[in-house]
Amino acid sequence: MPSLLKAMNSQVGRKIMTGITGVALMLFLIGHLAGNLSIFGSADAFNIYTKTLMDLGPLLYVIEAALAFLFLYHTVLGVSIWLKKRKARPQSYDTYKTKGGPSHQSLASRSMIISGSVIFIFLILHIIHFKFGAEYTTMIDGVEARDLRQLVLEEFQKTWVVIAYVFVLALTILHLSHGFWSAFTSLGMKNQNRSKKIQMTAYAFAIILMLAFIFIPLYIYFTGGQGSLITY
Numbered sequence: 001m002p003s004l005l006k007a008m009n010s011q012v013g014r015k016i017m018t019g020i021t022g023v024a025l026m027l028f029l030i031g032h033l034a035g036n037l038s039i040f041g042s043a044d045a046f047n048i049y050t051k052t053l054m055d056l057g058p059l060l061y062v063i064e065a066a067l068a069f070l071f072l073y074h075t076v077l078g079v080s081i082w083l084k085k086r087k088a089r090p091q092s093y094d095t096y097k098t099k100g101g102p103s104h105q106s107l108a109s110r111s112m113i114i115s116g117s118v119i120f121i122f123l124i125l126h127i128i129h130f131k132f133g134a135e136y137t138t139m140i141d142g143v144e145a146r147d148l149r150q151l152v153l154e155e156f157q158k159t160w161v162v163i164a165y166v167f168v169l170a171l172t173i174l175h176l177s178h179g180f181w182s183a184f185t186s187l188g189m190k191n192q193n194r195s196k197k198i199q200m201t202a203y204a205f206a207i208i209l210m211l212a213f214i215f216i217p218l219y220i221y222f223t224g225g226q227g228s229l230i231t232y
């Protein structure tokens with residue numbers, strides 16, 4: 001067991017664990033997006049989705065604890081890899097030049113620590129914003145439930161909220177596009193010939209996923225919450 005821990009703690013082990021936790025977080029993001037898009041479904045769809053989660057009771061706490069652990073572990077690993085790289089190569093990123101060839105240095109890869117830190121701060125504020133935000137209520141099948149849809153529709157009509165969300169969600173494109181590609185590399189699925197294709201797939205995946213997230217605040221903002229995709 002100690003040798004497994006030692007392997008996990010090595011620089012390569014940490015990269016692999018960053019990849020594994022990153023893939024798990026991406027799966028969470030796909031699920032979260034699917035839930036969020038239900039805001040464009042029937043009038044009750046979004047609240048039924050959040051009520052279903054809340055009705056999980058103690059199981060939801062277990063899922064949330066696992067999710068928090070994943071986010072924290074991923075962050076700690078990312079920061080420790082970055083610190084170790086910085087120690088090994090103290091040149092600043094401004095003066096650092098790649099040797100060309102198969103190097104995958106890009107704006108996304110060089111800004112991982114910055115985009116990651118912004119996403120981390122966003123996440124704390126985002127949870128305070130919605131999960132612990134105003135408690136409106138509605139009735140679903142005769143049972144009182146939280147009206148989170150009302151809160152989302154209200155918040156995304158505020159200019160500063162929409163600017164902040166769109167900024168962070170756009171930054172997440174950079175983080176995910178490099179993260180997805182890097183996970184493939186760390187998990188040994190990289191093949192020199194297929195490398196370019198994997199990178200392109202990673203970029204396409206990150207862009208499509210995050211544009212779908214970005215669509216929600218922008219649509220609500222520009223239609224004043226009254227667009228034809230929102231049912232009352």
Ligand code: HEM
Nearest residue numbers: 032036050053064119126127130131148152213214216217
């Ligand atoms: C348009 C963008 C987004 C919207 C409208 C949105 C909406 C929401 C809402 C309404 C909740 C509260 C759910 C509840 O209490 O049942 C929530 C929770 C959460 N969101 Fe988002 N979200 C967005 C983007 C993101 C992104 C990009 C991330 C990750 C980087 C994220 C991560 C989370 C997490 C971790 C929670 C807490 C889950 C829990 O504790 O159950 N969200 N989101």
